[in-house]
Amino acid sequence: MMINCRQATELMSKSDEKNLSVGEKFKLYIHLTFCRICKLFSRQNKLLIQKYKGLKPANESVSADFKKKVIERLNDKEEL
Template sequence: MKINCRQASRLISQGLDQPLSQWDHVRLRVHLWMCGNCRQFSHQLQVLRQSARQAGRGE
């Protein structure tokens, strides 16, 4: 089943906090393959998360 950008953004955020089910992971990967905007959103969240971790360690 195809997902839209709203569902993809929810899965991207959820995937940062907990592992996604195999089915959700596959659906998200297919969507990200086709959607540059969601790929960019995913990348931005990863960068923010990494920056927050570094700031928390005092780097």
């Protein structure tokens, strides 16, 4: 019934992408109850996912003026 750390990590990753079955949730819950390392990993993983979801794609967060300046500087360097 008890799963190992590798299996727990796989379930944590799977849970980010889709819902786990009741049995998988139970196995993961039991494992995280007894394994401090996986519990810490789970917390850190959730924080990273939250931070990642809050990021904007690079093309939306950079202004057109900034892009223009970067291209101009790159072109100036090519002329050297």
